[in-house]
Amino acid sequence: MRIAVLKELASGETRVAATPETVKKFIGLGAELAVEKGAGETASIADADYAAAGASVGSRAEVLKGANIILAIQGPDPAGLKGFADGAWLAAGLNPFGERARVDAYAKLGLEALAMEFMPRITRAQSMDILSSQANLAGYKAVLMAANAYGRAFPMMMTAAGTVSAAKAFVMGVGVAGLQAIATARRLGAQVSATDVRAATKEQILSLGAKPIFVETVAGIEGEGAGGYATEMSDEYKAAQAELVSSHIAKQDIVITTALIPGRPAPRLISDAQLASMRSGSVIVDMAAESGGNVEGSVSGEAKKIHGVTVIGASNIAALMPADTSALFSRNLFNFLSAFWDKDAGKPVLDEEIGNAVRLTQGGKVVNERLLG
Amino acid sequence: MRIAVLKELASGETRVAATPETVKKFIGLGAELAVEKGAGETASIADADYAAAGASVGSRAEVLKGANIILAIQGPDPAGLKGFADGAWLAAGLNPFGERARVDAYAKLGLEALAMEFMPRITRAQSMDILSSQANLAGYKAVLMAANAYGRAFPMMMTAAGTVSAAKAFVMGVGVAGLQAIATARRLGAQVSATDVRAATKEQILSLGAKPIFVETVAGIEGEGAGGYATEMSDEYKAAQAELVSSHIAKQDIVITTALIPGRPAPRLISDAQLASMRSGSVIVDMAAESGGNVEGSVSGEAKKIHGVTVIGASNIAALMPADTSALFSRNLFNFLSAFWDKDAGKPVLDEEIGNAVRLTQGGKVVNERLLG
Secondary structure, eight states: OEEEEOOOOSTTOOOOSOOHHHHHHHHHTTOEEEEETTTTGGGTOOHHHHHHHTOEEEOHHHHHTTOSEEEEEEOOOGGGOOSOOTTOEEEEEOOTTTTHHHHHHHHHTTOEEEEGGGOOOOGGGGGGOHHHHHHHHHHHHHHHHHHHHOSSOSSOEEETTEEEOOOEEEEEOOSHHHHHHHHHHHHTTOEEEEEOSOTTHHHHHHHTTOEEOOOOSOSSOOOOOGGGOOOOOOHHHHHHHHHHHHHHHTTOSEEEEOOOOTTSOOOOOBOHHHHHTSOTTOEEEETTGGGTOSBTTOOTTOEEEETTEEEEEOOOGGGGSHHHHHHHHHHHHHHHHHHTEETTTTEEOOOHHHHHHHBOEETTEEOOHHHHO | OEEEEOOOOSTTOOOOSOOHHHHHHHHHTTOEEEEETTTTGGGTOOHHHHHHHTOEEEOHHHHHTTOSEEEEEEOOOGGGOOSOOTTOEEEEEOOTTTTHHHHHHHHHTTOEEEEGGGOOOOGGGGGGOHHHHHHHHHHHHHHHHHHHHOSSOSSOEEETTEEEOOOEEEEEOOSHHHHHHHHHHHHTTOEEEEEOSOTTHHHHHHHTTOEEOOOOSOSSOOOOOGGGOOOOOOHHHHHHHHHHHHHHHTTOSEEEEOOOOTTSOOOOOBOHHHHHTSOTTOEEEETTGGGTOSBTTOOTTOEEEETTEEEEEOOOGGGGSHHHHHHHHHHHHHHHHHHTEETTTTEEOOOHHHHHHHBOEETTEEOOHHHHO
16 A cells, blocks of 8 residues: 655645655555655655655655555646556545546546545544635634734734724634634734624624624525535525625725635625725735635735725635645545555545545546536 | 924835824814825825825925924935925934934934934833834734744644644743734734843733743843843853753744844844754744844845744834834824923923933034934
8 A cells, every 4th residue: 555645736835745744644554655755845844754754755756656545735737647556546635626627637547536625524524624624724824814914903002102903803704714714813802703694603703702793684594505515695695795794894904705605606795896995904815716706806816905905815825834734634634544444455445425425536437426417 | 383294205114104193183282284295105094184184285395395393204315305494303213323324414404303212211201102112013013924924823723633733932032022022922822932131021021921031040141221221231141042042942933033222233142053953934033134133144124044944034014014003103203292392382392301312413413412422
């Protein structure tokens, strides 16, 4: 059982899919680990650290040779994948909806591609969930990005020259990222409010000491779809929410938007007119910028001034704190593979519930229900 | 009594020396206010906001014409100063030791230059102290810069994929900036320690919930000079501190250095060898980079990787949060001038204690003891 760990080649990707900690644990299960040279460099992990943990370190061709499982953060370019064992697994964040051509290519290569972001949101899979682990840290980082771009302080400060008032921060979308954003903005001393399309989040918002901002009077806005994700909202809700936001947002200094709908463009939460209602110098971090954006005019990977408001279109936030995000992503992969490890076979054997959820390709074909529609 | 507020022209300077709030207050004292066009733009204050507060807005020549008091953040280029009233005051952060040639030029122009950073550290002048007000916010911002550059999280996080441990942060130099840095790093959830050359700071460090790291065994390290500033340290102390730092720093993820000695180069607190002892991925913010740096190799205005450690040479940190720092700087100026306002004369009249401390030039000559000394 040979496990290959690839160096990420995508622009801006700094994470790595295994750490010395998980290398040791996989070896403890009886696997042989091969790490591509320089794979951990941007996450502050030296090749020597992998070697000390018991892995061999080599070129891409060397680590892929005879590999039974290939680990990566993002789906690697199919063109560079050669020499692995028949029916090898590729476990990574494969972005199946956005990178469908790659999925087809993995099938042709004979790979069994496992999309970690298709992990079902069930209790026993929580420790394998890359979306949660990465979103958690991304929510923290989004608030730091906002605080760093903001021309004022977050906490109230009593100084000899008078008082600096606390920033007002509004978190839109209270999933894993939103909850961590609330907690971080509170830590920094901001006055925090939050909203979501799922009424169940109201308790969570309150439990973090923030103020829930909810459209209470409009029916039919409950959206909780399969797997605990928000479903797309009704037109009626959208209108009511826009109205709520219009009055609330005009008083906010900081807004963090986190609303995503898997496989679809991100919902528009803030219009240009609403931006214009905000105070000059306010800051918005659009965590959905890569999926089309929650904020009108936001551009992934850029910070723009719109009506005097700094709109930061976040792009792969998790890659901005690669040491911690790599550690958690790597643990997700280890928790996943080790949970199904068959000692007699000396390799993991997936069950139906999780295996069918994450498996995109098998036997040369695309087999996943969500891709076959 | 005409007060002119200049637009800052120095590179990277975003602050402004008056806000609509202080404009109103000066007008309340009977002054006439003239604000240079665009002066508040980078601090998110529009010309219209100044006009609404009662100021006239115009070109530099227009606002200087007949001005009795000129307000600025940094000392303006003497070449552009024309048309003001005889013996007009220039109140700003004039950097008297670093910009001595300018001070001489202000004398030749017949200006009475008042260096706000020479404000004595006495109780009644606390509300006029720009060094304190700006350092306070700079200490906050330095921690945000460190947190933003750090590849891990500051707080301990318990996640389904395991625990992320809290960052270890060390603050060197516990003046106003250092105290705020300790408070902010604690807010963000780091494990914080701190040191200083003044033993009196130990209580302050403890009161903020941080761990004091002090050389206890070396005599003669007490350095508290005139005006509450640290004096230069003895060689014996330097050696002992370097030894202490060498062992403590090797375990730190984040270091914030804040040690300044007025009119002299900043003391070296961290050597290249000590940098090499730190874990790859650690972050240092050198708040003294503009004065030569507390950290070997740090460059003002740059972030460099040295032995895998990100060393951020901070440059005019206060300008990175111009809305709040401008508000406090402006209040310092108002508190200063209003405290000495003579209603009958319709202008401020300084007393000896503060007047002699801050006055650099008068009657065409440099008159300040610290510059003549």
